[in-house]
Amino acid sequence: MFAEQILNGLTLGSTYALIALGYTMVYGILELINFAHSEIYMTGAFIGLIMVTVYKMPFPLALIIAMAGSCLLGVTIEKVAYKPLRKSTRIAPLISAIGVSIFLQNAALILAGPQVRAFPVNFKSASIKLGQSIQMSSLQLLILLISIILMVGLHFLIHRTKLGQAMRATAQDKEAAQLMGIKIDRVISFTFAIGSALGGAAGVLVGVYFNSVDPMMGFFPGLKGFVAAVLGGIGNIPGAMLGGLILGIVEVLGAVYMSRYKDAIAFAVLIIILLVKPTGLLGRKLQEKV
């Protein structure tokens, strides 16, 4: 029973981790909380749903198209709503980000209506036995597998490619990176593209997992993804993964005792981490340049 709960937590947590990556990557480079990220996640779920139900696509293809669509949305948002504000006060891009989030959420409400839709994907709902008493559904396994593949892919991208190197350099010191000939605008676009693609994938996976998609679905997962990022150490990519998994497990275990306030658990985690270790589990101490 306990082991199964852990497994549920890991499944949920892997989707939080995917969301957290988008927040943490953007924060690492722009020091901006991209509030629209939760709506990118929601849009990803809708695109996936449309591909599967309207265009009858197989699930893997739908997932890829959802990721591509989210990616495009993320890059567009950056160009339209954040880029013009790069030189303004700290609060301006934050307000703009909230504006984008509100806009997308309510545009989706008008276009799709407030009702919750099912996400019908035909999986053989077989369950796999792990050991004596632990069962895992094939769906859970699929979600975990896809999340792991995406995260390994991201790790490879960041540590083995030139683009990844440019991203890391930019996150450390934007000006120095620029002096080294790195095109900052491109790095920022790529960061949004990758983060958004992962967010969109998370949207599809969660939509399938809970068999539900709706315009407001991004709110809490978005919040939790951010908490996961802070938990792991904002700006830190392995931290986001770790934070997501831990948060997923904590939430599933916590929900056993206080199901009504399930969503409050992440919030409590945020407050505790801010009080006890604001730099997060793996975070470096953030130093302001003076």
Next chain:
Amino acid sequence: MTLLEGKNLTMVFGGLTALDSVNIHINKGEILGLIGPNGAGKTTLFNLLTGVYSPSRGSIYFKEREIKNLKPYQITRLGIARTFQNIRLFGEMSVLDNVIIGQHCRTRTGVFGAIFRPPAVRDEEKRVKEKAMEILEFVGLAEAAKEKAKNLPYGKQRKLEMARALATEPELILLDEPAAGMNPQETNDLIELIQKVNDMGKTVLLIEHDMKLVMGICQRIVVLDYGKKIADGTPEEVKNDENVLKAYLGAALDKEVK
């Protein structure tokens, strides 16, 4: 008498050691120069002394009191003020208000005082304003009192930073490249001003690249290179120090190679 003493100060960022076991002391009443090639750790040292960073190792004593774990605002209250290399004024506020803010830690009006304005609060405001004008006159910015800080020309912004620091009533004032970007005339004014501040009995620690300025007014100079202290002595001694020459020559050579 030693006013401030840093013992064995070490600062590590990530894997990079910005300061390595630096010992530094500042005597009451002196003007101490802190020089070194770019990246030598001068500003890092300032940030340690003013509580922006907490040192990885070592300790800092101000008037024999350990201050390494204090926050910047607490250190300012104890009597250490600073200016910033890249000028950090409150741009949207008037020149006068910038100096008034400087007196924050020497005043006490709270929310209720602000709303009900009892006589004590009115008195305080009047005093603060007069004092701010005095300081502005002292640095030569009195006519600009009502302008927005960000609209001042560069040289005057640097002076305003000094005025603001003086308003905190420091015993020790740390100036981070106060002459950067100034023309020779402005630099001469600045030298005079620093001298005047020192004559008021304030101790000065100065980071500066302008050698003429440093050699001209500092009684003693400390040289940093690659995070280490390589020399400490009178301008005459430092000028002839072999290590210092090497450090500066090395830096110059590096530049040429690049």
Next chain:
Amino acid sequence: MNSYYVQILTVTGINIILAVSLNLVTGFTGQLSLCHATFMGIGAYTATLAALKLGIPFAVALILGAISAALFGFIIGVPTLRLKGDYLAIATLGFGEIMKNILLNLEITGGPMGLRGIPKVTNVYVVYLCVTLVIFSLNRIMHSRVGKSFIAIREDELAAEAMGINTANFKILAFVLGAFYAGLAGGLYAFFFRYINPNNFGFMKSIEILSMVVLGGLGNTYGALLGAAIITVLPEFLRSVSPVIAQYRMVFYGILLVAMMIWRPQGIMGENKVMKRRGQAA
């Protein structure tokens, strides 16, 4: 006067208090808060329960509401504002939703049904008396040592700290004051509409208040006042033109926030160029 217009005028007054108080936190001190309506709700529920269950006189109940909102502000402010302000936005977002969740689930607050049968005490005169007091006290605060410290923090937090300002405490103070005023507005709201439920004080209301401040001009009390008036009156006017338009209100707020930040960050009142530059530092 026609009672419909009196109602709009009264609501405008309540919204003015909300907007100028959020402006204190976001416009003057530079900290983005996304749960202003939650503080309003805490004020509304506290004042209502104090009056209904404990029989406390209304004026006192109003103040109790404001104080309890301030208390919650303190509880949220301490962990988040001790650090760089970035976390405030997300923490307030979460806090607002959790509070709504709690109000929906508690028995004493009537759950989703809310509280009914609240006596009508608020009228247009009471509201504008409060508006006057709020703006008067805000102006005095902003002209004092305290208000100047708020602005200094917005302009450059590190430099403010170097001036001896305990920036953490002053950020918390601004946040608590903002919550206090919002709580007051909440009490007025409850005693005016005579019925409250958790959805009156949700995230959307917080965004509406933020839109008022951004539209009028961040860091400008009279701008916030004007913004509140426009955002209260305009939908009413549009509703009379076409009911469909009202549905698009939130979409409009979203666009408004982005567009104002890009093209007119100083709001319609102009002049105050709070938002222009990210200090002088790189």
